[in-house]
Amino acid sequence: MNKNNQKIKVSIIIPCKEIDKYTEGCIRHCLELDYPDYEVIILPDYKPKKTFNELNKVKVIPTGSVTPGAKRNIGIANANGEICAFIDSDAYPPKDWLRNAIKYLTNEKVVAVGGPGITPPEDSLMQRASGYVFAAASFPSCLIGRFKVKKARESDDIHSCNFIAYKKVIEKVGGWNEKYWPGEDTLLCLAIKKWGYKLLEAPDVIVYHHRKPLFRRHLNQVKQFALHRGLFARKFRGNSLKMLYVIPTLITSILFGGLLLSLSIGSKLLRTLYILALGTYLMMTLLASVIETKERKLIPLVWLGVILTHITYGTFFIVGVLKKDLER
Numbered sequence: 001m002n003k004n005n006q007k008i009k010v011s012i013i014i015p016c017k018e019i020d021k022y023t024e025g026c027i028r029h030c031l032e033l034d035y036p037d038y039e040v041i042i043l044p045d046y047k048p049k050k051t052f053n054e055l056n057k058v059k060v061i062p063t064g065s066v067t068p069g070a071k072r073n074i075g076i077a078n079a080n081g082e083i084c085a086f087i088d089s090d091a092y093p094p095k096d097w098l099r100n101a102i103k104y105l106t107n108e109k110v111v112a113v114g115g116p117g118i119t120p121p122e123d124s125l126m127q128r129a130s131g132y133v134f135a136a137a138s139f140p141s142c143l144i145g146r147f148k149v150k151k152a153r154e155s156d157d158i159h160s161c162n163f164i165a166y167k168k169v170i171e172k173v174g175g176w177n178e179k180y181w182p183g184e185d186t187l188l189c190l191a192i193k194k195w196g197y198k199l200l201e202a203p204d205v206i207v208y209h210h211r212k213p214l215f216r217r218h219l220n221q222v223k224q225f226a227l228h229r230g231l232f233a234r235k236f237r238g239n240s241l242k243m244l245y246v247i248p249t250l251i252t253s254i255l256f257g258g259l260l261l262s263l264s265i266g267s268k269l270l271r272t273l274y275i276l277a278l279g280t281y282l283m284m285t286l287l288a289s290v291i292e293t294k295e296r297k298l299i300p301l302v303w304l305g306v307i308l309t310h311i312t313y314g315t316f317f318i319v320g321v322l323k324k325d326l327e328r
Contacts, residue, residue, distance in 0.1 A: 008081070008102075009081040010081045010084070012084075014027070014075075014087055015088075018044050018048070023089040025092050026089055026093075042061070048060065061078055067179065076176075083166055093206075104200050111166050111197040112163065114155070115162055116201075119209065120210060126214045136288040137288075154199065164205070190239050215308065218305065227326060230323075233320075248311075251314055252315055258274040261274075288306065289303040
């Protein structure tokens, strides 16, 4: 790999359905990056009315209605950069995003780097609550790395909203999966690891990622994550076959299965054990909500959101395991 990374060209690839206000914000922040040589490739379904001519850095490629994975592969095929930096259209980078990311790609084995997706301060109250829920619901597992990272560490599952990698490596392992969404990032990381390369998550490689507001849209997103993770755990194993993904299912089983058993059997000991388990879970989720929620007025909403997130994920993870396959 190129050791003088600050001088190599980077292609920023942004898949989207349309160029809406979030996409425009992403493009605007990308054009303000403190990096000497890069281009921006936007991949909407159809040709937009608005044109982008700033410094000849922006390239718009209509793709038709295809999956995000397919859009990213089209972006790679049209990229002039040695490194491809993928970001979601509802996210945006700070000025030092590329400089901070590229410095980690100096080790011969490190071919991709990512980092946290932080909730933007301008998001609405219910969007900010959603961000706190994700952090608190993941506490203290390794999934917390998707929302904050204290130090650089090796990873096996970098999320697609903040994914910077060598173009030739992505091509070598077969590119992005074009069938599944979400989860295409998990499969790409699995393929990269099988080739013996390393992935890193770094604390200073951040993007600001707009959230789905509590509760309906947030929980629907969680449902989709869980369905795909459950299917992948059975079908592909690897980085999806981890105990931390099963924990919400165990929690859900105890919450509802334990309640039914304690009521149907009528054992005083069983009821006592269930109450102790329920109380412990509620206290732990409350503690996590307090730790992760910076806006104190949102703690009750976040606490409820964490519980509903665990139940939703736990339920649909099992549904995903049992499904033969999933369509987009």
